Amino acid sequence: MLRSLSRPTWGSNLVRTLLPSFVADVLWPDHKPTYKIHPTSYLDGLRGIASVIVFFCHYTEDNFNALVPSYGIDPEKPSGWIQLPYIRIIFSGRPMVHIFFVISGFVLSYKPIKSIHAHQLDKCYTTLASSTFRRAFRLFGPCIASTFMIMCMNQTGILWYPMASWSEQLWNWKNVVFHQITWPWEWDKDLLPGYDIHLWTIPIEFAHSMLLFMVILMFSRSKLRIRQASTFGLMIxxxxxxxxAGFEFLAGMFLAEIHILQAAAQSKAWESSDSAPHISSRLKLLKLLLHLSLIAIGLFIGGWPNHDADKTPGIRWFFAQTPMPWAKMDVLAPQKFWFGLSAAFIVWSVGEVDFIKRFFEGPLAQYCGRISYAIYICHGPMLGLYQRRVLGTEFIPAEGEPGTEGYKTAVAAAGIKGLIGVATTTQKTMGWFLGLCILGPIVVWAADVFWRHVDNPVVSIGKKIENACLDDFETPRSQGYSPAA
Incomplete structure (x- = not known):
C-alpha cells in the first residue's frame, strides 16, 4: 500500500497537497523532509507553543468570554478552575505576542552577532543586508496572500458580508494592505487591520526589525563590553x-549575545587541556531555582486579565508597581510593561533549564514552531468560518408577545453549546474543550497547508529575488534564514 502511494501520480500529489504534512509524511515516507536540531531550536518550539496559545486566546474570547476574567473576581459570577492563576495561561494570548518579539530579536541577531564574535565582519554585513532585503517578503508576503483569500471569501459571501462590487472590495483590500498591514510608520500602534485584525503586530514587527538591524550595524565594530552596555542602555x-516593542527586540539581541558567549565559554572549557572549573551542586541548584522562579513569575504575570487588574490578587501588586510613563499611558500600558519584562526573562530562562529546553526541542513543539506563522495568520479566518457552526448557541426563549413591538422569536439550541448548555461554569468549560477538539485540528490543517504552499514559497521567492538583484561582483550565497521571526 505504501509502495503504491509513494509513486508520484497526479492524484497522489493532489492528496499530499491537501493532507497535513504529518499525515502525508507517513503515507509518503520517501518524501519526508528532515529537520535538524540547532542551538536555538528551543526558541522555535517556544514560538510554536505561543502561537497555539494565541489561537486559544481568540477562540476563548470570541466564544466563552465568561471564562476570561480572573478566578473569583466577581462574587456574583461563579468561577471555574480554568480561570485560576497559571492554568489560565493556556488562553492568555497577549503575553505571547511579547514573547514573539523577544524571540524575533534573538533570532535575527544571532547570526550577525556570531559573525562579529568570529571576527568575520564581511559575513556579518552580508547577513544583515540579506535579512534586511528579505524582511518585507518574509513578513508581508504571506499576509497579503491570506488577506486576498479572505477578501475573495468576503465578496462571495462565504465569510462575513460582501461589498457592492468586486472593484470596491478590491480597492478596499488594497487600502488595508497599504495603510495597515504593510504600514510601519506608527511603530507600536495597533492599526486594527481589516480582513484580519490579528495581523496588527506585523507592521510593528517590520519596523522594529529595521531598528534592530541598524543597532547591530552601529555596534558591529565596537568592543564587546561597549556593545553590551550600549544595548542594555538602549533597552532601558x-x-x-x-x-x-523596541525594548523586546533589543532584549532579544542582548540575550543572543549572552547565548553566544556562554556557548563559546563551554566550548573553550571542553577543548582546554586543563580541567574545567568545577561547579558545585549547590550552585547548580541555585541557578536552577533562579530560572524556575523567573519562569514561574513570568507565567503568573502572563495570566494578567484583560480587565480588573487592580482587583486581581497578586496581579494588583504588579499593577501598583508599574512605573511611569507606563502607569498613565493607556489602560493596556501596565500589562505591556510587565509582559515585556517577563517575556525577556522567560526566553532567557527556558534556555537555561534542561528539561524545559528539551520539551521545546521535542517533535510536538518543533512542529508547532514550523507552522507557527501560518497558525498566527490562519486561525482568525478559520475561526470566522467554523466557530459559530461548531459551537452554535443554547436555547433562547421567545421575548414578548407575538404581534407586539419588540417581539423576538425563540432561538433553537444548536451545536456544542446547544448540546451541553452554558448555564454553569462546568458546562462552559466542557463546551470550551470540545470546541477546541473540533476547531483545533481544522486550524492546524489549514496552517499546515498554508505553511507548505504559501509561507515557504514566499520565503523562497524572496531569496530568489535577492539573488537576482545582487550586483555582478557579489557572489550569491545561501544564507540560513529561520522563519522564527
Whole structure:
C-alpha cells in the first residue's frame, strides 16, 4: 500500500497537497523532509507553543468570554478552575505576542552577532543586508496572500458580508494592505487591520526589525563590553520612553549575545587541556531555582486579565508597581510593561533549564514552531468560518408577545453549546474543550497547508529575488534564514 502511494501520480500529489504534512509524511515516507536540531531550536518550539496559545486566546474570547476574567473576581459570577492563576495561561494570548518579539530579536541577531564574535565582519554585513532585503517578503508576503483569500471569501459571501462590487472590495483590500498591514510608520500602534485584525503586530514587527538591524550595524565594530552596555542602555531608554516593542527586540539581541558567549565559554572549557572549573551542586541548584522562579513569575504575570487588574490578587501588586510613563499611558500600558519584562526573562530562562529546553526541542513543539506563522495568520479566518457552526448557541426563549413591538422569536439550541448548555461554569468549560477538539485540528490543517504552499514559497521567492538583484561582483550565497521571526 505504501509502495503504491509513494509513486508520484497526479492524484497522489493532489492528496499530499491537501493532507497535513504529518499525515502525508507517513503515507509518503520517501518524501519526508528532515529537520535538524540547532542551538536555538528551543526558541522555535517556544514560538510554536505561543502561537497555539494565541489561537486559544481568540477562540476563548470570541466564544466563552465568561471564562476570561480572573478566578473569583466577581462574587456574583461563579468561577471555574480554568480561570485560576497559571492554568489560565493556556488562553492568555497577549503575553505571547511579547514573547514573539523577544524571540524575533534573538533570532535575527544571532547570526550577525556570531559573525562579529568570529571576527568575520564581511559575513556579518552580508547577513544583515540579506535579512534586511528579505524582511518585507518574509513578513508581508504571506499576509497579503491570506488577506486576498479572505477578501475573495468576503465578496462571495462565504465569510462575513460582501461589498457592492468586486472593484470596491478590491480597492478596499488594497487600502488595508497599504495603510495597515504593510504600514510601519506608527511603530507600536495597533492599526486594527481589516480582513484580519490579528495581523496588527506585523507592521510593528517590520519596523522594529529595521531598528534592530541598524543597532547591530552601529555596534558591529565596537568592543564587546561597549556593545553590551550600549544595548542594555538602549533597552532601558526604550522602557523610559514607553516603547515596549523596541525594548523586546533589543532584549532579544542582548540575550543572543549572552547565548553566544556562554556557548563559546563551554566550548573553550571542553577543548582546554586543563580541567574545567568545577561547579558545585549547590550552585547548580541555585541557578536552577533562579530560572524556575523567573519562569514561574513570568507565567503568573502572563495570566494578567484583560480587565480588573487592580482587583486581581497578586496581579494588583504588579499593577501598583508599574512605573511611569507606563502607569498613565493607556489602560493596556501596565500589562505591556510587565509582559515585556517577563517575556525577556522567560526566553532567557527556558534556555537555561534542561528539561524545559528539551520539551521545546521535542517533535510536538518543533512542529508547532514550523507552522507557527501560518497558525498566527490562519486561525482568525478559520475561526470566522467554523466557530459559530461548531459551537452554535443554547436555547433562547421567545421575548414578548407575538404581534407586539419588540417581539423576538425563540432561538433553537444548536451545536456544542446547544448540546451541553452554558448555564454553569462546568458546562462552559466542557463546551470550551470540545470546541477546541473540533476547531483545533481544522486550524492546524489549514496552517499546515498554508505553511507548505504559501509561507515557504514566499520565503523562497524572496531569496530568489535577492539573488537576482545582487550586483555582478557579489557572489550569491545561501544564507540560513529561520522563519522564527
Amino acid at each position: 531608554y526604550c522602557l523610559t520612553c514607553g516603547k515596549w
